[in-house]
Structure formats: structure tokens, C-alpha cells
Amino acid sequence: MFTQTISLFRYLMLGILSRRLLVLVLVLAALTMLVGSFFNELAIINGKAIVVALVADFLRYSLGIFALLLITTSVAEDYEFKQFERLLTMPLSRWQYIAAQVLVIASLCLLLVLPVLLVISLYSDWQVGLYWASALWLEIFLLGLLGLLAILSLEKIPLAVCFSLAVYLLAKLSGLIAQMLAESVRLSDGSLTSRFVDFIFGAILYLVPGLETFAENDVFFGNVNLIEAISVQFSSTAIYALFLIAVCLVDFYRKEFNL
């Protein structure tokens, strides 16, 4: 059973890997270094810290979107080429497909963060580089799982990418939205509509990851306990990842395929 899952993982992974992937990641890293050197010229003080923080955030968002596109495209091709129907005629369970996809996402994220480790260690020290690479791995892994859930449910790449990005941005901007809603409640003298919307948003927040689930950019400006930061992020990501995998399984087992 385990061998079958690994074989499926290898098959899926080979579908994603290509020379273009490596070239694109290297181009991204080179581009960030160029942008970084421009900002280094502008800053009067703390130029190095500003540059490394900027490069780190640039890599975070570009690699996140890149991973999301790769994962959704890979699963969408399985739909398009009737791969699921073919796989289900083999002695394979549906959970094995999900397990193989989770392994693919984990490995892809690992491949993507290795250049990040090098770039950040080059600009900053290796401990910060190691923290950022690990934290970024957790963040992109979570985004990849979200993409997997979206593409399994929605079956179309644009819909899946938009949904995943919407949830990701909702989680990241939850502080701002909560602040706006609280202000709206205050300005409307606590009207029922405003309070209802505020309540609904509060309920939605229970289903999206909190800000502690994401890599902490403030580490580049010092005074952050790296071990503590990564531990909090790891536990938060582990719980949310398990939740997403469970939803993927429920959704995938519910699907009917015409065998």
C-alpha cells in the first residue's frame, strides 16, 4: 500500500518537475537581488535589513503563487485527461491519491525554498535564512493544500486559483477587515446589520488560518525569538493542514467518476 502511494507520488512529481521550473526560480532569485540592490542605494540606515526583508517578502508571494499554479494545473490535467478514472480501475484507494498529492506539495515546496535559503543566508546570517526557509516552506505548503482542495472541488484552474488566493488574502488581511467592521459598528451606533456582518466575519475567521500561521517578516529587524516563532507557526500549520486534508478527503470520496 505504501509502495503504491510512493509510486504514484513519483509519477505525479515527474509531471511537475522540468528544467523550466529551475530556470524560473533562478530568474526570480536574480530579479529579487536586483530589486534589493536598488533599495539598498536608497536607504540612509538599516539598508541591509530593509533589503533582506523586501527580498524575503517578494520571494514569499511570487513562490506562493507559482506553487499554487503548478499544483492546480497538475490536478486539472488529471481531470482533463481522465486520469482519475484510469487510476480508480487500478488497486488504488482514493486516499492514496490525496496522500501522494500531499507528498508532491511537500516536495515541491522543499525544492522552491532551497534557493530562498541560499539567497537569505547570503544577505543575512544562516540562522535567519534557515528560519525563513522553514517558515516559508510551512506557508507555501499550506497554500498548496488550499490549492489542492480548491481544484478538487471546483475542477477549473481560474476558479481554484481565485478561491485559494481569496482565502489566503482574507487570512492575511483579517486584521484590517476586522478593524473596518469594528469601525462600521461604531459609526452606525451598533446597528443590527453592522453587528450581524461583524459576527459573520468573526465566524468565518474560525475557518481561515490566523496570522501566526505565516512566516514572520519582522525577524529581519531583530529581537524575535526564532525558535519560538517557528514553533508557533508549526503547530498552527499542522492543525490547519490536517483540517484541509480532511476536507480534501471528504470532497474526493464524494465525487462520482464514470468508470
Added chain:
Amino acid sequence: MRRAERPLLQLPVPLICGFLLVLSSQLLFHHYSPLLREFRYQPLSSPLQASTYRGVAMGSEKLMGYLLALRLQLHDSQAGRYFSYNRIDYAVLVDWLEQITRVNLTSEYPMLLASRVYSQTRDKSRLQLMLGFIERNFDHAPQLHWRRLAEASVIAKHQLGDLELALRMAQKLELQPASIEMPHWARDIRFLLLAELNEFESAIAIIEALLQSNAVTDPDEKRFLKDKLSKFQQELSESRQSIKN
């Protein structure tokens, strides 16, 4: 397989004419629009609340604070031209500096911009606004901002000509508890202010004290101060030369 294409000349004449018209208007617009904008100064817009910037930062508040400070620093450079600080509305500028300080409370950048960049104006009312900002923010984080207040006291004496304000700032530094770590010269800056030194001599004394006391650790700031030191030394020697002649 590449799809076959019809030659351009076989396309409908109104379509080709329309295309050429649109292309030429695009080229003309692109050619003239920079000329129209070139000499028009874009005033500084009011900032949003710090809490909004913190929300938009998506967890990177400190980076956001620095980026906003850099954006403000570049405001005087528009369309490849540098505008005088006198064109900037200093009330709005101070508002920007206040909001940026609130976005990243651990950053020295807004105070640095106030003491070393925007204090280079000869307009006394503007200078007062800037020194007021420095004095207010020093009270919130004396350990972080004692150097800016020391610089501000020298600016108050020489640029603003307000010895009373300068001495008040010096007294603030002097009265800081021992838990605030700063070199002795900073606590005793009152004596420097009362000494018969001109603007350049005072600035040179402060920069030399900063560099010798190892109060500056950032390499970018050290380079900035060394550049300023050689500039002030040159200006001092030129002013002495002109007095002799």
C-alpha cells in the same frame, strides 16, 4: 501548426486607417504627456491612519514602516527633478512621520529623516514643526531617540536661533535616568550649546563624539556621518579662509 494569415493590404481600409489613427494618438500622447507633467510639483497627500497601514502590511509591519519612510524620502524627487523642501507642506509631512513612527515603533528612520533631512530648511516655522516632532517622539522612546534629540538641540541653537529651546532639549537629555544608556557627552550637551562655537564647529563636535563613542553601529549611518563630517570640515575651513581674506 501555424495558422495561415492574410496579407495586411487585404484588410479593410477603414480598419487600417483606424489602427494608424489610434497608434499615432498613442505615440503623440506618450510624447507630450511627460512635457506637460514635467514642471508641475505634486503636493504631498495626507497619510492614512497607521492602523490601516499595519493591516495592509499583511504581517510585515516593520518592512511597511521602512517602505513608507523611503517613499516619503523620495517625495522631493519627481519626474527626474528635485524640488526644494520649501515646497513641501510640513504639517502634512509631520503627519506622515507620525504615522510611520506608529507603524513601526522600533524604527529610527522617521526621526532620522526629521533631524538630518527635513531640518535642512531655512524656514523657521517649518523647522519648529520638525523639532517639535523630534521632541515629542523622544519622550516616547528616549533610549532609541537620544541621538536625534542631541542633534535637534544643535539645530535649535544654530539654525533656529532659539537657545531656550536648545537648552530645554539638552535638559531633557541631562535628566534621563541612569537606565537610559547614553554617553556622557550627550548628557552634558548643554555645555557644548553654551560654548562659543559656530554651526559647523558644533556639528563637527557632535559627529566626532557620535563616531568615537561607538553610539552608531549601522554601517550605512557611519558612512553617512563620515560624509557629513568631511563636508562640514571643508565648509569650516572655507569660512575661516574667507574671514582671513
